[in-house]
Amino acid sequence: MNYPNLALGRYAEIPYIVPDAEVPVYCIEELCYVLKENAFLMSDKLCDMEMVRFIDTQLELPELASELEKLLRKNGSPSALAGIILDYAGYGSVKERREMEQLLRESVDEEPLVKQKIHADYLYRHGKYAQALNEYAELLAHIPEDNVRLLSEVHQHLGVACCKIFNLEVAASNFHRSFMLNPGNTESIRMFLACKRLMMPEEAYIEFVSANPQWHDMSIQLEKEFGQAEQDYSHSREYLDTQTLRQQREQMNDKSYYDTVTVRLMEMKEAYRQSVNVITR
Numbered sequence: 001m002n003y004p005n006l007a008l009g010r011y012a013e014i015p016y017i018v019p020d021a022e023v024p025v026y027c028i029e030e031l032c033y034v035l036k037e038n039a040f041l042m043s044d045k046l047c048d049m050e051m052v053r054f055i056d057t058q059l060e061l062p063e064l065a066s067e068l069e070k071l072l073r074k075n076g077s078p079s080a081l082a083g084i085i086l087d088y089a090g091y092g093s094v095k096e097r098r099e100m101e102q103l104l105r106e107s108v109d110e111e112p113l114v115k116q117k118i119h120a121d122y123l124y125r126h127g128k129y130a131q132a133l134n135e136y137a138e139l140l141a142h143i144p145e146d147n148v149r150l151l152s153e154v155h156q157h158l159g160v161a162c163c164k165i166f167n168l169e170v171a172a173s174n175f176h177r178s179f180m181l182n183p184g185n186t187e188s189i190r191m192f193l194a195c196k197r198l199m200m201p202e203e204a205y206i207e208f209v210s211a212n213p214q215w216h217d218m219s220i221q222l223e224k225e226f227g228q229a230e231q232d233y234s235h236s237r238e239y240l241d242t243q244t245l246r247q248q249r250e251q252m253n254d255k256s257y258y259d260t261v262t263v264r265l266m267e268m269k270e271a272y273r274q275s276v277n278v279i280t281r
Contacts, residue, residue, distance in 0.1 A: 008089055012058035019045040028059055032091035035082050039103045039119075046078040046104075047085075064088045079104035113143055117154060124157065129164045136161065152182035159191060168195045189215065193222055 008028050015024035018031065021038040025031045035046075047068060056065035067084055079101040086097045099122075106118050120135035136158040143151050159174035172195035178188035193215060197205055209219045233239050241264075248257040 009055075009059035009061040012054070014058060016051060016054040016058070019048075028055070028061065028064075028085075028089050029091070032086055032089050035085065036092060036096070036100050039082070039100045047072065047081040061088075077105070113139065113147075113150065116142075117150070117157075120154075121157060124161050124164075129161050132161045133158065133165075148181045152178045152185055152188070155181065156185065156188045156191070159188070159195075163191075163195070168199050171195050172199070186218070190218055190222065193219055197222065197226065 010027075012026045015026050016031070017024050018034050018038075021034055023034045023038070025034055049069070049072065052065050052069050052072065055061050055068065064085065067088070068081060071081055071084065082104055083097060083101045086092065086100065091097070092100075103118065103122055116135060116139050120132050120139060123129075123135060124132040136154055139154055140151070140158070143154065145151075155174045155178035159171040159178065162168070162171035162174065172192050175188045175192035175195065179185055179192060182188070193209075196208060197219075200208065209215060241260075245257060245260055248260070
């Protein structure tokens with residue numbers, strides 16, 4: 001386990017205002033937190049000589065300041081500069097620090113709307129689905145109508161995030177909107193059909209596909225994928241655990257059954273908490 005170097009340096013009398021995020025920080029831990037949580041906002045103004053002087057004189061960390069100054073004189077990238085700060089403080093795990101650097105590399109030169117999408121995608125990839133949904137929804141409210149490519153991408157990603165929390169109706173609506181904005185996006189219409197397949201009774205779904213012959217071939221391929229998924233599940237650990245639980249219940253082994261169910265529910269609750277954990281910035 002990695003631990004930060006707590007109380008590294010001193011607490012500043014005059015705060016440093018982090019560029020782009022416009023947040024005042026008084027110590028190296030606060031600086032690391034702001035860099036990590038706002039990486040998607042950062043530009044090439046992330047680190048300058050003003051920050052170096054703050055770290056040197058206010059925080060009294062001359063070694064870190066010297067490293068940053070050397071890299072600045074070589075026109076070092078914002079991701080490399082942030083990496084040095086986080087590594088020096090031991091802030092977060094090595095994996096988290098590398099992920100933050102990657103996020104900076106992806107977004108530093110992008111326009112604000114693309115930066116926000118990159119951040120929403122980052123939240124989604126890390127299981128923060130509620131946060132990702134909020135970011136995508138806010139993003140849609142600011143994308144110009146003529147930017148159909150970005151609108152289509154965001155609707156598709158919003159649909160995928162909705163699927164993760166089993167909101168299939170809203171997911172289907174977003175997949176369909178993504179396809180209407182970009183008819184070449186066959187993945188969106190495939191996901192739209194998958195949502196319909198999961199939501200609708202079999203007879204109703206067949207009628208729906210019959211009424212839309214342009215999607216017939218894709219629906220056939222989708223049925224093959226569903227069949228393969230069912231076969232894979234029948235050999236999975238989750239399926240075997242479910243069968244064991246069913247046997248315990250049928251054998252009236254109540255204690256073993258309820259103990260196992262309790263553990264499983266706790267695992268599911270914790271996964272849910274992680275998915276909706278809102279970090280205040």
